[in-house]
Structures are given as C-alpha cells and as structure tokens.
Amino acid sequence: MMTTTNSSKLRIGGMLVGYYRLCPRKAWLSMRGIWMEQESDTVALGRLLDEHSYDRSDKHIEINAEAPDGTPLVGKIDRANLKNGVLHETKKSRSCEDAHVWQVRFYLWLLTRNGVTRSDGSPFRGQLDYPLLRRTECITLEPEHTDELVATVSTIRALASQETPPARLLKRTFCTKCAFDELCYG
Amino acid sequence: MKKPHYLFSSGRLRRQHNTLALERATGERSPDDDPTDEGLPSVTPDGKNHPFPVETVDSLYIFGEVDINTKLITFLGQQGIPAFFYDYYGYYTATLYPRESQLSGRLRVDQARHYLSPKRRLVLARAFVESALFNIERVIKYYQPRLSGDEQLTVQKALLDLKRDRDALPLTVDIPTLMAVEGRIRDRYYRLWPYFLGTDVVARFPFNKRERRPPSNELNALISFGNSLCYTTVLRQIYRTALDPTVAFLHEPGDRRFSLALDLAEVFKPLLVDRMIFRLLKTAELTPKHFEKHLGGCYLSEAGRKIVVGHWDERLSQTVQHRTMNKRVSYERLIRLECYKLVRHLCDPVGEAYQGFHMWW
Numbered sequence: 001m002m003t004t005t006n007s008s009k010l011r012i013g014g015m016l017v018g019y020y021r022l023c024p025r026k027a028w029l030s031m032r033g034i035w036m037e038q039e040s041d042t043v044a045l046g047r048l049l050d051e052h053s054y055d056r057s058d059k060h061i062e063i064n065a066e067a068p069d070g071t072p073l074v075g076k077i078d079r080a081n082l083k084n085g086v087l088h089e090t091k092k093s094r095s096c097e098d099a100h101v102w103q104v105r106f107y108l109w110l111l112t113r114n115g116v117t118r119s120d121g122s123p124f125r126g127q128l129d130y131p132l133l134r135r136t137e138c139i140t141l142e143p144e145h146t147d148e149l150v151a152t153v154s155t156i157r158a159l160a161s162q163e164t165p166p167a168r169l170l171k172r173t174f175c176t177k178c179a180f181d182e183l184c185y186g
Numbered sequence: 187m188k189k190p191h192y193l194f195s196s197g198r199l200r201r202q203h204n205t206l207a208l209e210r211a212t213g214e215r216s217p218d219d220d221p222t223d224e225g226l227p228s229v230t231p232d233g234k235n236h237p238f239p240v241e242t243v244d245s246l247y248i249f250g251e252v253d254i255n256t257k258l259i260t261f262l263g264q265q266g267i268p269a270f271f272y273d274y275y276g277y278y279t280a281t282l283y284p285r286e287s288q289l290s291g292r293l294r295v296d297q298a299r300h301y302l303s304p305k306r307r308l309v310l311a312r313a314f315v316e317s318a319l320f321n322i323e324r325v326i327k328y329y330q331p332r333l334s335g336d337e338q339l340t341v342q343k344a345l346l347d348l349k350r351d352r353d354a355l356p357l358t359v360d361i362p363t364l365m366a367v368e369g370r371i372r373d374r375y376y377r378l379w380p381y382f383l384g385t386d387v388v389a390r391f392p393f394n395k396r397e398r399r400p401p402s403n404e405l406n407a408l409i410s411f412g413n414s415l416c417y418t419t420v421l422r423q424i425y426r427t428a429l430d431p432t433v434a435f436l437h438e439p440g441d442r443r444f445s446l447a448l449d450l451a452e453v454f455k456p457l458l459v460d461r462m463i464f465r466l467l468k469t470a471e472l473t474p475k476h477f478e479k480h481l482g483g484c485y486l487s488e489a490g491r492k493i494v495v496g497h498w499d500e501r502l503s504q505t506v507q508h509r510t511m512n513k514r515v516s517y518e519r520l521i522r523l524e525c526y527k528l529v530r531h532l533c534d535p536v537g538e539a540y541q542g543f544h545m546w547w
C-alpha cells in the first residue's frame with residue numbers, strides 16, 4: 001500500500017506519463033521538483049511554437065479525473081476540436097515520439113473517464129501535430145492502452161515514494177537529447 | 187548567449203521598458219564620497235542612456251557607484267538576474283539574489299538533512315577539502331619541473347606533506363580539523379608562490395604570507411579580489427540549480443550568507459584564481475601601478491580591476507574535453523556540473539556519492 005503523504009497527494013499528468021515512458025529516472029527527478037533550467041535554444045523554440053502555432057482559443061483546457069486506484073489525474077490539453085471530436089497536441093520534433101503518443105493516449109483516457117464522447121457517442125480521437133515537419137499523426141485509445149495506462153499510474157505512484165532515483169538509462173542515445181543529461185552524467 | 191555584465195562606470199542603472207539602461211555619472215568617483223547616509227542620489231547622471239538588452243544579461247557586477255530603485259530590483263528579480271556589488275576599493279560587499287525559480291522542496295529538505303547529520307556533513311566537507319587539495323597539488327606539480335636546486339627540494343617536501351595530509355583526510359573526525367588541514371595546506375602552498383612566480387615578479391611583488399583584512403600588499407589584494415570573483419561565479423551557477431545556497435557543509439551558514447558558494451569555491455580556486463594570478467603577474471599584464479595603497483591596505487585600481495575581470499571572463503569560457511560527457515565544456519560549466527553532482531549526492535548519497543572535481547589536464 002502506498003501510504004506516504006508524498007504519493008497520496010500526487011497528481012499525475014500527461015507530461016509525467018510521457019517522461020516515465022522515456023525514462024523512469026526523468027519522471028522521478030521531475031516529481032522531486034528538480035527541473036533543468038530551460039536555457040537551450042530548442043526549449044525556447046518549443047515554447048514559441050506552443051504560443052504562436054495556433055490561435056489561442058480552445059487552448060489549454062484542463063481536465064481532471066481519477067484512476068481506478070484513486071490517483072488523481074490531470075491533463076492540460078493543447079487544443080481540441082470539439083465539433084470533430086479531435087484532441088490536438090503540438091510538438092516540434094518526433095525525437096521522443098513514443099512519449100508524445102502516450103501523452104495523447106493519456107488525455108484520451110481522461111476524457112473517457114469523464115464520460116466525454118463525440119456527438120455520435122464514439123470516443124474522441126487524438127492527433128499529434130508537428131507543424132515544423134508539416135506532419136500529423138492520428139492516435140486512438142484501444143483497450144490494451146487503457147490497461148497499460150492503469151498499470152503506469154500505479155508504477156508512477158510507487159516511484160514517487162522511492163527514496164532514491166532510479167538508475168540512469170543504460171543506452172545513452174536518448175540521454176544526449178534529454179534536458180537532464182548534465183544532471184545525470186555531468 | 188547570456189553573459190555577465192561588468193559595470194565599471196558610476197551612474198544610475200534603471201529599467202527602460204524591457205531593457206536595462208545605464209546613465210553615466212558626470213565627474214569622477216573618489217574614496218571621499220564614501221557612504222554618506224543622506225538618502226540622496228549619490229551621482230549626477232549625464233542624461234544619456236546606454237541601454238543593453240536584458241536577454242543578454244546573465245548577472246551584473248557593479249563596481250561603480252550606482253543608484254538603483256525598486257523597479258529595477260523587481261525587474262532583475264523577474265528576469266532572474268543576480269547582481270553583485272563591490273565597494274570603492276574593489277571589496278565585494280553584497281549580492282542581490284533574486285527569488286529562486288528552481289525550487290525543489292524535497293531537495294532542500296535533503297540538503298538540510300545532510301547539514302544536520304554530523305556524519306553526512308563530514309562526508310561532503312571532506313570531499314570538498316579533498317578535491318581542493320588535489321587541485322592545489324596539480325598546480326604545484328605544474329610548476330615543479332621548472333624549478334631547480336633548493337627550490338625543487340622544498341617543493342618536493344611540500345608535495346609529500348600535502349599527500350600525507352590528503353591521505354589522512356578519511357580519518358578526520360570533525361569540521362574544525364578539516365578546516366585546519368585546509369588552512370595548513372594553503373599556508374604551505376602560498377609559501378611556494380615566490381618560487382612559482384620567479385625572481386622578476388617577486389622583485390615587483392614581494393609576498394610572504396596571506397593576509398586578508400585589509401590585504402597588506404598587492405598579491406594579497408589580488409588573491410582577495412580573485413577569490414571574490416570565484417565566489418560570485420559559483421553563486422550564480424548555484425542560482426541556476428535547485429540547490430539552496432545558504433546551506434553549506436564545510437563552511438557554516440554564518441560564514442557568509444551564501445556559504446555553499448564558499449564550499450564549492452574551494453574546489454575551483456586553484457584552477458581559476460591561482461592560475462589566473464600567476465598568469466597575470468608573469469606576463470606583466472598587471473604591474474605595481476595597477477595597485478593603490480589606502481589606509482594601511484592595498485587595493486587594485488580600477489584599471490587593474492578591469493584587467494583582472496577581462497581575463498577572468500575569458501578564462502571562464504575556456505573549454506576542456508569532458509571525460510565522460512563526450513563534449514567540450516567551459517570552465518564555468520564545470521562549476522555547474524559540480525552543482526549537479528551535489529544534487530545527485532543529496533538524492534542518493536550512497537549510489538551517487540559526490541566526487542569533487544579533480545583537474546584532469
């Protein structure tokens with residue numbers, strides 16, 4: 001049982017789920033409130049993209065839900081097209097694509113748990129937008145994804161009450177692109 | 187690229203829309219207009235603005251007599267720009283440390299826990315002293331081959347003593363003992379400086395021992411000024427991390443407000459300060475005319491300070507190939523990496539124990 005105040009207050013968001021998919025250590029550090037200063041050009045570019053890519057309307061909708069184990073979940077959705085029932089998430093490059101995909105699936109899950117559907121009763125779909133690459137990718141939430149999200153949430157809860165950080169990734173290919181690179185290896 | 191800005195002129199520094207602007211003062215500054223406490227502006231601005239974009243400012247070094255107001259302080263705070271103040275004599279006086287943006291409650295608790303536990307504190311304090319001694323040894327070994335005769339022998343003996351002290355570090359049981367070891371080593375090390383500097387330099391700059399308040403001669407003034415630059419450089423790196431600069435391990439929180447910067451500065455002084463001093467004196471970039479005597483103390487003149495600061499700034503951007511990171515990093519970045527190592531230790535003192543920076547080149 002997870003009984004520490006630390007994990008009972010934990011709210012899990014889409015970015016954290018994405019981090020966890022990439023690297024549990026990154027998720028642990030960010031849950032500790034340890035962030036890397038956003039000083040690289042790429043991060044600034046990401047912020048710019050976020051602010052200027054699209055019209056500000058329908059942006060940053062916050063939704064809350066509860067996982068089956070009671071963990072509060074929260075999502076800040078980039079943009080949604082309510083009429084067509086599509087959730088959008090904007091990213092600058094596909095370098096961490098698996099994390100992006102799971103982030104969107106997480107948001108779709110939040111909608112499902114809130115009973116939000118399209119007008120015809122079918123579930124929302126997701127779309128990843130890469131404006132710099134002029135590409136989009138469609139995402140759906142299948143039952144096996146939901147199962148995996150449930151499992152991920154409870155693993156993240158366990159991770160949050162862990163005293164020490166998980167080990168660094170063995171393969172450093174991803175690390176060189178990770179903002180925590182210097183913190184882990186410097 | 188953000189860089190520290192060094193302001194030598196006096197005047198009024200203010201926010202101008204979203205930039206910083208300095209209005210220079212008319213007339214020279216002299217020690218006679220030392221702190222009068224009348225609440226009046228201490229300068230007469232010349233009415234001409236010299237703006238500089240805030241995006242390029244990492245931190246401010248204020249060597250002149252500068253008037254500031256609350257709006258400026260708020261602005262610097264929003265932009266996360268620390269400011270370091272120096273008095274007329276080039277004495278570091280204060281830091282304006284903006285409210286921290288990188289906060290981690292848990293890390294702060296861990297930091298305090300390491301301070302409060304004598305055992306954990308000692309581990310970190312020892313690591314700082316150990317790497318300071320290692321780096322001192324490195325500097326000595328760099329100069330040793332150029333010496334001969336008696337000097338060579340003295341240095342050899344000093345190295346032996348140093349090694350003995352370093353080997354005995356794991357046995358030290360408390361902070362005062364550690365401090366004493368460090369002090370003893372530094373004294374012994376300073377006594378070798380005349381050999382490293384050579385007879386030419388020593389003829390111009392006699393040096394026998396380290397004296398701080400006030401610095402009794404040119405070399406002591408230079409060491410004090412260099413050490414203060416090192417301290418503020420470390421502090422501005424700590425600011426970019428989630429570390430709490432007030433909680434230190436080797437030094438007591440009372441030693442200076444931001445004593446963690448003192449701890450880390452010990453590690454970097456041999457590389458950054460000491461080698462800079464040798465360089466500036468051996469190349470005669472600094473000569474006795476760059477110093478002034480006043481009230482029984484010795485100080486760098488403004489021209490002297492400019493030379494030191496220029497050299498310091500350049501030195502910080504020098505790069506070396508990092509041993510594990512597969513990229514080149516600047517000397518300044520090495521300090522940041524040291525902060526990160528400390529973060530790792532605080533999160534996991536066993537699995538990721540702090541290993542102080544050792545010069546590897």
Ligand code: SF4
Nearest residue numbers: 023026169175178184
């Ligand atoms: S640098 Fe590598 S190990 Fe560290 S958080 Fe990033 S991905 Fe994980």
